[in-house]
Amino acid sequence: MKNDQLYPESSREMSEKRAALAPEISEAFVGFSKAAFKEGALSEKTKQLIAVAVAHVTQCPYCIRSHTRLAMRKGATKEEIMEAIWVAAEMRAGAAFAHAALAVDEMDKVKP
Incomplete structure (x- = not known):
């Protein structure tokens, strides 16, 4: 991590370290994530646009970056992402x- 960064870079090494600390839970989460974003009643593109919006509400910088990238890979336009x-x-x-x-x-309950 660079000294001027608030968050460490997302990397395969960091993911592997997290997974090694709780492998069973990590594997379950990865499976859940794949199932949640799989094409279904909603398209993968729509799900990624929802994820972009939610990531902004939760203010997760990693999620903002990854789901913006994934939304574009699933066909979302820059305009659609900004509207989300x-x-x-x-x-x-x-x-x-x-x-x-x-x-x-x-305030209505407080007596002056």
Whole structure:
């Protein structure tokens, strides 16, 4: 890892180290991931666009990079990827706005 990087580079070596520390769980996760992204009722492209959006909400830099690359390999355009990111941004902002109801409810309970 370079000193100016917040996160270490994603690499095969890092993946192998993680897998070696918990091989059975790692293998199960890889299988789950393959099953989740397999063509089904939703296309692989659509699933990757969903993953791009979710990665932006969870703010996982590794996921953002890998699923953006995979979405393009599955045929997504740059415009489709950006729209997916905007949907994620709206949903995240919308959640903050919707949760304001909790604050309003609590404020109504507090007596001056």
